[in-house]
Amino acid sequence: xxxxxxxxxxxxxxxxxxxxxxxxxxxxxxxxxxxxxxxxxxxxxxxxxxxxxxxxxxxxxxxxxxxxxxxxxxxxxxxxxxxxxxxxxxxxxxxxxxxxxxxxxxxxxxxxxxxxxxxxxxxxxxxxxxxxxxxxxxxxxxxxxxxxxxxxxxxxxxxxxxxxxxxxxxxxxxxxxxxxxxxxxxxxxxxxxxxxxxxxxxxxxxxxxxxxxxxxxxxxxxxxxxxxxxxxxxxxxxxxxxxxxxxxxxxxxxxxxxxxxxxxxxxxxxxxxxxxxxxxxxxxxxxxxxxxxxxxxxxxxxxxxxxxxxxxxxxxxxxxxxxxxxxxxxxxxxxxxxxxxxxxxxxxxxxxxxxxxxxxxxxxxxxxxxxxxxxxxxxxxxxxxxxxxxxxxxxxxxxxxxxxxxxxxxxxxxxxxxxxxxxxxxxxxxxxxxxxxxxxxxxxxxxxxxxxxxxxxxxxxxxxxxxxxxxxxxxxxxx
Amino acid sequence: xxxxxxxxxxxxxxxxxxxxxxxxxxxxxxxxxxxxxxxxxxxxxxxxxxxxxxxxxxxxxxxxxxxxxxxxxxxxxxxxxxxxxxxxxxxxxxxxxxxxxxxxxxxxxxxxxxxxxxxxxxxxxxxxxxxxxxxxxxxxxxxxxxxxxxxxxxxxxxxxxxxxxxxxxxxxxxxxxxxxxxxxxxxxxxxxxxxxxxxxxxxxxxxxxxxxxxxxxxxxxxxxxxxxxxxxxxxxxxxxxxxxxxxxxxxxxxxxxxxxxxxxxxxxxxxxxxxxxxxxxxxxxxxxxxxxxxxxxxxxxxxxxxxxxxxxxxxxxxxxxxxxxxxxxxxxxxxxxxxxxxxxxxxxxxxxxxxxxxxxxxxxxxxxx
Ligand SMILES: Cc1cc2nc3c(=O)[nH]c(=O)nc-3n(C[C@H](O)[C@H](O)[C@H](O)COP(=O)(O)OP(=O)(O)OC[C@H]3O[C@@H](n4cnc5c(N)ncnc54)[C@H](O)[C@@H]3O)c2cc1C
Ligand SMILES: Cc1cc2nc3c(=O)[nH]c(=O)nc-3n(C[C@H](O)[C@H](O)[C@H](O)COP(=O)(O)OP(=O)(O)OC[C@H]3O[C@@H](n4cnc5c(N)ncnc54)[C@H](O)[C@@H]3O)c2cc1C
Numbered sequence: 001x002x003x004x005x006x007x008x009x010x011x012x013x014x015x016x017x018x019x020x021x022x023x024x025x026x027x028x029x030x031x032x033x034x035x036x037x038x039x040x041x042x043x044x045x046x047x048x049x050x051x052x053x054x055x056x057x058x059x060x061x062x063x064x065x066x067x068x069x070x071x072x073x074x075x076x077x078x079x080x081x082x083x084x085x086x087x088x089x090x091x092x093x094x095x096x097x098x099x100x101x102x103x104x105x106x107x108x109x110x111x112x113x114x115x116x117x118x119x120x121x122x123x124x125x126x127x128x129x130x131x132x133x134x135x136x137x138x139x140x141x142x143x144x145x146x147x148x149x150x151x152x153x154x155x156x157x158x159x160x161x162x163x164x165x166x167x168x169x170x171x172x173x174x175x176x177x178x179x180x181x182x183x184x185x186x187x188x189x190x191x192x193x194x195x196x197x198x199x200x201x202x203x204x205x206x207x208x209x210x211x212x213x214x215x216x217x218x219x220x221x222x223x224x225x226x227x228x229x230x231x232x233x234x235x236x237x238x239x240x241x242x243x244x245x246x247x248x249x250x251x252x253x254x255x256x257x258x259x260x261x262x263x264x265x266x267x268x269x270x271x272x273x274x275x276x277x278x279x280x281x282x283x284x285x286x287x288x289x290x291x292x293x294x295x296x297x298x299x300x301x302x303x304x305x306x307x308x309x310x311x312x313x314x315x316x317x318x319x320x321x322x323x324x325x326x327x328x329x330x331x332x333x334x335x336x337x338x339x340x341x342x343x344x345x346x347x348x349x350x351x352x353x354x355x356x357x358x359x360x361x362x363x364x365x366x367x368x369x370x371x372x373x374x375x376x377x378x379x380x381x382x383x384x385x386x387x388x389x390x391x392x393x394x395x396x397x398x399x400x401x402x403x404x405x406x407x408x409x410x411x412x413x414x415x416x417x418x419x420x421x422x423x424x425x426x427x428x429x430x431x432x433x434x435x436x437x438x439x440x441x442x443x444x445x446x447x448x449x450x451x452x453x454x455x456x457x458x459x460x461x462x463x464x465x466x467x468x469x470x471x472x473x474x475x476x477x478x479x
Numbered sequence: 480x481x482x483x484x485x486x487x488x489x490x491x492x493x494x495x496x497x498x499x500x501x502x503x504x505x506x507x508x509x510x511x512x513x514x515x516x517x518x519x520x521x522x523x524x525x526x527x528x529x530x531x532x533x534x535x536x537x538x539x540x541x542x543x544x545x546x547x548x549x550x551x552x553x554x555x556x557x558x559x560x561x562x563x564x565x566x567x568x569x570x571x572x573x574x575x576x577x578x579x580x581x582x583x584x585x586x587x588x589x590x591x592x593x594x595x596x597x598x599x600x601x602x603x604x605x606x607x608x609x610x611x612x613x614x615x616x617x618x619x620x621x622x623x624x625x626x627x628x629x630x631x632x633x634x635x636x637x638x639x640x641x642x643x644x645x646x647x648x649x650x651x652x653x654x655x656x657x658x659x660x661x662x663x664x665x666x667x668x669x670x671x672x673x674x675x676x677x678x679x680x681x682x683x684x685x686x687x688x689x690x691x692x693x694x695x696x697x698x699x700x701x702x703x704x705x706x707x708x709x710x711x712x713x714x715x716x717x718x719x720x721x722x723x724x725x726x727x728x729x730x731x732x733x734x735x736x737x738x739x740x741x742x743x744x745x746x747x748x749x750x751x752x753x754x755x756x757x758x759x760x761x762x763x764x765x766x767x768x769x770x771x772x773x774x775x776x777x778x779x780x781x782x783x784x785x786x787x788x789x790x791x792x793x794x795x796x797x798x799x800x801x802x803x804x805x806x807x808x809x810x811x812x813x814x815x816x817x818x819x820x821x822x823x824x825x826x827x828x829x830x831x832x833x834x835x836x837x838x839x840x841x842x843x844x845x846x847x848x
Binding site for chain 1: 529530531532533534553554583585589590593594596597606610611612613614616617618619620621622623624625626627628629630632633634638649650651652653670673676677678679700701703704707755756757758759777780781803804805806807817818820821823824827828830831834835846
């Protein structure tokens with residue numbers, strides 16, 4: 001993976017830049033000591049690191065605007081940052097970049113139950129949004145596994161999903177409005193407490209734009225009344241094909257579970273070793289969760305179990321209590337940690353049409369042999385969003401490269417069968433150079449044209465999302 | 480008139496055009512504007528339907544009726560309940576699936592499940608320079624690159640002409656019921672709707688028709704679940720009077736089609752406005768507008784307003800922008816049907832138009848310049 005070399009002219013202006021930034025922000029909000037900027041050298045894609053030129057931690061929309069005006073004026077690239085949990089390197093800085101972190105902007109600005117929304121500063125963590133409303137019986141639906149740490153700002157930039165998006169949708173479906181500061185410091189309001197756009201759907205365009213169109217400082221989010229209850233069922237199968245067919249039959253039957261999660265044998269074994277969740281040792285396992293009153297749950301699980309039985313499950317475990325529900329979810333929720341115990345891993349995120357599941361899983365296990373690296377699969381089966389976890393050894397020369405090559409082949413396969421490179425983690429730097437496998441030059445040109453409009457000088461998170469070669473003319477022209 | 484049969488022909492037609500083009504799906508919208516008509520009807524047909532994956536792909540000119548029939552045969556439907564504008568606008572023709580997404584047309588269920596834009600998974604379109612562009616795909620989760628799918632939804636043919644759309648569908652539930660409260664003031668009705676929408680009982684429609692003093696709350700699902708939730712809501716709303724429960728399927732369909740298609744304002748004359756506002760603001764906004772009649776959907780978040788012909792535009796705009804939201808005139812003549820945007824937003828929109836339609840030939844002036 002390559003990053004554009006830092007611009008020596010910008011590096012030379014660092015003292016002036018730091019002086020101007022310090023003048024615009026409150027004390028302690030500008031970090032330029034290399035010992036401290038190191039903390040911002042990477043996100044959760046830790047294979048790539050680079051300390052930024054400086055870090056700013058503004059406290060308000062006005063301060064964000066002031067920072068951006070200065071950087072715009074001095075032509076310094078800016079990398080917005082939430083909590084740094086991106087798995088795609090979305091928050092990875094270049095050496096000549098200012099990292100603009102919104103971690104100090106965590107306030108709840110307005111809670112409105114009659115109209116079912118909450119307005120927060122964008123640095124607030126995902127889980128603490130729900131935390132602010134749950135005592136009153138509400139919740140914020142998108143629930144990435146990283147929800148304890150990740151910020152709403154990062155969720156919006158990546159259009160993050162979660163285990164329950166089969167029913168509730170992803171971030172873009174739960175976002176009502178944002179305050180967006182453009183690179184030149186202009187503060188704009190998109191959307192609000194009302195629904196849909198009066199003109200073009202710029203809010204929809206900004207969500208998922210990976211910090212390249214503007215800096216989000218505040219967000220209006222839809223909150224929902226908490227369902228009366230929820231209960232999962234665990235179903236084990238002796239083949240992935242059959243598990244895949246079962247998923248499709250459940251969906252066709254008209255019940256709409258809130259989640260259908262899938263794990264394959266390598267992943268099940270890792271989770272067992274790590275969390276002792278009591279999972280059966282089988283080829284594939286589904287966790288299907290439904291919501292409602294007790295009676296409604298019983299009725300839906302009845303339909304699901306009936307379908308599952310037609311597929312000869314090796315295990316059927318219906319939860320009858322909160323403890324049993326927690327036990328069923330325990331392994332799934334610790335899947336990433338469990339794989340991490342075995343070794344270093346790379347987490348992929350391609351999506352495929354649900355009908356292609358068996359074929360893709362078979363091909364992945366063949367490739368695992370070819371590349372000589374182990375892989376475990378855990379994913380959101382209801383929507384086809386796969387998370388193959390490839391194990392490698394970071395200390396073994398060449399292993400990371402082999403792992404990356406293997407990963408790239410899996411993602412190309414996802415595209416080939418009618419899917420896409422990334423379902424919820426974003427392109428970042430990680431999948432940047434694979435974009436040409438999914439999109440034609442004209443497709444990419446149309447996307448880059450959007451950035452031209454929002455950020456004509458290509459200063460915001462410039463080396464992400466688009467293949468470097470494709471974005472180079474624009475980045476160079478802007479300099 | 481241009482009527483391409485393939486995407487390549489569509490690209491040719493736009494690329495070689497020398498003047499303005501008026502994009503027409505079914506042509507069920509009334510307002511014209513100048514330019515050569517480009518009809519999408521030749522780009523027709525469902526190209527893929529996987530009920531087990533809840534996804535369909537169709538060419539943009541496919542009649543909506545054909546899409547709905549194919550879904551019904553598998554017990555599925557378009558969840559966002561697009562309205563039929565023909566009654567309100569006095570137009571003829573067959574609405575197309577491309578027109579529905581191009582105008583982001585959503586009905587009463589939008590409040591529960593999302594708008595047309597939330598179900599659109601992928602687009603293929605030809606921009607104003609004749610370039611073929613694809614974005615999104617046919618899978619439900621996709622964050623690969625920018626979301627031009629959302630940008631195209633609701634752009635009404637001003638950025639490009641859709642050639643193909645892929646979208647998510649949902650199962651059609653077995654049962655439906657509507658609670659009907661009577662005699663409530665607008666303020667009380669919107670409060671009751673908010674109470675219902677804030678409950679865990681998954682309300683899929685929340686409307687108030689002042690003309691009939693009827694407040695409607697819809698629930699859908701399995702027989703047993705609908706019965707249970709209707710009872711629970713009846714109890715919750717006891718303070719608003721005794722709720723009658725309508726369980727007959729045909730009667731329910733009629734009730735909600737009337738809300739969806741704004742039946743109350745179809746006959747007669749007058750301008751029809753569509754206001755999107757914060758629900759609890761709606762009664763106050765309506766009360767401040769003289770001579771206007773209102774119909775509330777989306778728990779109050781969508782107000783259909785019937786105003787005397789050519790009157791009160793300034794007052795409507797003023798009231799809505801003071802509260803936050805937007806107003807579009809759906810029926811009525813003269814300029815200014817679409818809401819003006821603040822300067823910074825207007826500049827972004829103009830910038831996007833200049834990029835996607837550099838010659839300014841696609842539905843020029845339709846959404847402002
Ligand atoms: C263990 C683990 C589990 C995860 N599980 C999931 C999951 O289930 N689903 C899922 O979708 N993701 C998941 N992720 C990925 C990650 O958590 C999400 O992408 C998350 O939304 C990133 O949020 P963040 O605040 O950490 O953003 P960061 O990592 O700080 O930044 C992410 C992107 O957002 C941009 N950005 C940040 N702040 C702003 C701002 N204010 N304005 C504009 N752009 C901004 C950055 O420039 C960058 O491109 C997981 C990650 C980990 C480590
Ligand atoms: C001034 C005005 C405002 C309106 N605002 C709304 C609104 O806010 N919400 C709402 O629900 N309905 C609105 N409508 C109604 C809506 O536009 C149509 O009734 C609906 O889209 C019917 O589909 P159709 O196939 O008949 O499309 P048409 O009536 O033929 O076209 C609808 C719109 O989409 C464009 N279009 C059609 N096909 C394509 C395509 N393949 N690619 C790109 N663009 C295409 C057309 O140029 C036109 O702008 C409005 C109508 C008018 C006259």
